[in-house]
Amino acid sequence: MHIMKLIDYVVRSFKVAKVFRENSDRINSLDFSHNGETLISSSDDESIVIYDCERGTHKRTLHSKKYGVDLIRYTHAANTAVHSSTKIDDTIRYLSLHDNKYIRYYQAHQKKVTSLCMSPVDDTFMSSSLDKTIRIWDLRSPNCQGVMHLPGSRSVVNFDPEGLIFAVGINSELVRLYDLKSFDKGPFNTFKLPQDKDCDWTGLKFSPDGKTILISTNGQVIRLIDAFHGTPLQVFTGHINNKGLPLEASFSPDSQFIFSGSTDGRVHVWSAESGNKTAELCCDHTGPVQCVQFNPKYMMLASACTNMAFWLPTVEDNI
Template identity: 25%
Template sequence: MEIDSGDVIKLILQFMKENNLPKSFQAIQEETGVYLNIVNSVDKITLSIQEGKWDDVLKMLSGLTLPTDLLFDLNEQIVLELAELQELELANRITREKRRATLSHRVSSYLTEGQPSRLLVLLEQSMKFQHEHYQLSQIEGPFDLFMEKQQHKQGKTLFSPNGKYFATGSIQGFIEIWDPEIAKIHPDLAFQENGLMKHDSAILSLAFSNNSKLLASGSQNGEIKIWSIETGKLLKKIPTAHSQGITCLEILSEKLEIMSGSFDSLIRSHGLRSGNKLKEFRGHQSFVNSILIPKSGTILLSGSSDGSIRIWDIKSEQCLSIFHLPKLAQVDQEKIKGMDLNTLELQAKDDATLYSIQFIPEKKGKILVCNRSPHLFIIDQSGSISQIFSSPTIKTNQPKDFVAACVSAKGTWIYAVDESGTIFCFSLITNNLEHQFIGHEKEVVGIVHHPQKSLLVTYSEDGTIKFWGF
């Protein structure tokens, strides 16, 4: 199939005419010698000429290019009819109608009917065709036609355990693997040049296998996919892992299982090969936002928007312990150290949404807890508090809550971001706030640290990702 270049120019001319760009319209016509004689309805113009509705005819023919002799005859007819306006004799009327019929036929031979906004319609149809036949993700929002890429807003980011890969999942459903050394798409993964790792809805969670060869992704529609990092091949798809969005994932390579938490308040495990549901953990009263599995693989820790941390026996699926993290505006560090969370809960009025729990490297059994409060807690698996890190904003009338946090590779620093977008760096050794700075123009939605190097990554709701070296 071949497309005439003149037709492409006509599409551009139509776009310019419809968007009120008369100078550009005229310049392209004169330079190319291609004229846009496309109208919405040839029949309508023909009928208007035959009925002598000259005001309508002139409007519809405005901007069209017709032969000089035809334009002369057309204008002559209009002048004659204006002169004959008071003439009522039948002969004159018949003659006038014959002249109109001749003109309408001549004019219509130079015109072509065309749908409005044809260029945009064709572009939209081509994107729809690619979506249906080449399995592109549903596109919502801005799309760059020249780069063939959408402006992705990041939903989740994650380093691989070996530190070679940095995965990003966007709210448009696309997954990309980056090289953290150069902060560019990984050059060793050739499949990313033409292939796509994608979901049909926003990606909310990512997880690597321990050997960094597998990547699991969870989406807004409750779907889990397992990918090969080296080839980009989809190895397994679990379309209905949960009834709602997948918020967190953990791959248990030794057991060939994948554990997932969801907006549906459930935690489930599925077989990596079969995709079948193996276990289900019930008890949380709201979203499950974070899950952790120690190396022993016998217990599971989970954090929820209901403000609680639960410890589960993986084999029996029973809940062993429940801790609640209250939202405290002010804390007495010395008084609270060593106090268990259930005692602390009694002193508070409400529970705060729990965003994340994560193990601290080099500190066996210690867990960093980030909830919606101006404090970060270090606890053990019994719920006892060992350290608290507080935002300097607690000394103001409007303290800012933390929304995300992570630990450095050697477990000596804690990085956290609050709701104003300020990033804080706390020392786990001295318990002091060492640095603070503004990371992004818009709200920071996530923060992760490289597993071996002093490299911090923050990502914002505006779609930007920043790499920070310390």
């Protein structure tokens, strides 16, 4: 199950090994632990579900009935997570998964939090909101460590794999790169991309090798750009998004393949280098697949609608 080389025929061989039906409503986000051993998900049914990836089992279910839960992210300790709220207010909450108690609250956003990301190297995390701000936080302090006021209401943000720089997507047409230590000096690079009709950017991710940036939308388009120069590299299409949903797109750990959900219940896979469709993986998904991520350490894919599916390759590793 450890990562073997991902090549086309291995990708096409992926089949669903296990389907979990723990949730009664849409799973809105998921995140693998750094060691790949567990997966956490949040759902519109206000539950947080933890899975054991090595055993392929459901581990625990916690609830956030009072505040709701979205955008759940593991911190560096696999027994804690941060998440945004869907009820009462727009506070970000730091949760101990061990005893299901909140450790700390991060209060500042005045409107819905649209993206949340942990630094890959330390206790820093970032959030962007419909209140036109991006905020930088440290897990250890309830006080915001930095704030950026942005033009336009919708922004998405994420760290590079080294945790040294971050990218901000603004108004579904600009990508700005900042040095984390001197972000208040303004961006060191800005890329303007062609605007896609009828869709907004809903996610932004650096490739694991740091060379490219993947931009997902609530439309029929996924974009891949060069992380250094902003050059458009690929536009991935052919998946279905006819409901205006924020479908997650993700990289394979070797940065070679792009995976995306679809409203037709399938997982679509493209080659990052050629832009060509590699596979359409069929599943028992009963609704739109909004969340798709590849395990960082094991040869395993997770996708979610209301159900959670674990995928494994069905060819032997003889490479």
